[in-house]
Amino acid sequence: AQKITQTQPGMFVQEKEAVTLDCTYDTSDQSYGLFWYKQPSSGEMIFLIYQGSYDEQNATEGRYSLNFQKARKSANLVISASQLGDSAMYFCAMREGSGGSNYKLTFGKGTLLTVNP
Amino acid sequence: DVKVTQSSRYLVKRTGEKVFLECVQDMDHENMFWYRQDPGLGLRLIYFSYDVKMKEKGDIPEGYSVSREKKERFSLILESASTNQTSMYLCASSFILAGEETQYFGPGTRLLVL
Numbered sequence: 248a249q250k251i252t253q254t255q256p257g258m259f260v261q262e263k264e265a266v267t268l269d270c271t272y273d274t275s276d277q278s279y280g281l282f283w284y285k286q287p288s289s290g291e292m293i294f295l296i297y298q299g300s301y302d303e304q305n306a307t308e309g310r311y312s313l314n315f316q317k318a319r320k321s322a323n324l325v326i327s328a329s330q331l332g333d334s335a336m337y338f339c340a341m342r343e344g345s346g347g348s349n350y351k352l353t354f355g356k357g358t359l360l361t362v363n364p
Numbered sequence: 365d366v367k368v369t370q371s372s373r374y375l376v377k378r379t380g381e382k383v384f385l386e387c388v389q390d391m392d393h394e395n396m397f398w399y400r401q402d403p404g405l406g407l408r409l410i411y412f413s414y415d416v417k418m419k420e421k422g423d424i425p426e427g428y429s430v431s432r433e434k435k436e437r438f439s440l441i442l443e444s445a446s447t448n449q450t451s452m453y454l455c456a457s458s459f460i461l462a463g464e465e466t467q468y469f470g471p472g473t474r475l476l477v478l
Contacts, residue, residue, distance in 0.1 A: 284469075290373075290472035292407075292454060294467070294469075352407075352467060355406060356404065356405070
């Protein structure tokens, strides 16, 4: 079974609108971390936002926020006020186990976001 | 700013050649990682290192080896390149941020094996 599922291979959004990219995860660990990365066409993976499993509040970072629903095992990325430069591939990733003892990240297959002018 | 650099953005090699991909980070990070990225398969971990001269296999280590002689440098080696190793290779290093280990990536190397 996939540990990270991104069900939207592609998404389109109009400039200045908000968009939600879906991510569901599967783990039996109590302690885990969830990450979102952005990969523009240049190829570099850019870290966007992190949510720990014990964090009670949703993470926010500028125009990015993470809608964390633990019972549903979902960690959706919300981008507000989309910009043309947001067009990229977006990856959700998870690290299982407590910090420092388990380094491996498992990535989803990604969602290609296109922002239309 | 975290800086992770990779020796080449694009590389073309022939089948059977020995290939070295170099990754350097300037933030004194303990952990470094090599991934490959293929369409439809996402990122897959090849090897990682948690200290100088220490390494562990990831999910797909076959056909690869690594070297970490200095803390800032982590090399991926293809002993005898094959066409199925044509891929995008991404290096990452990590440090603790807000109590969590966050990986930061280099720009990637697109390798073509003919």
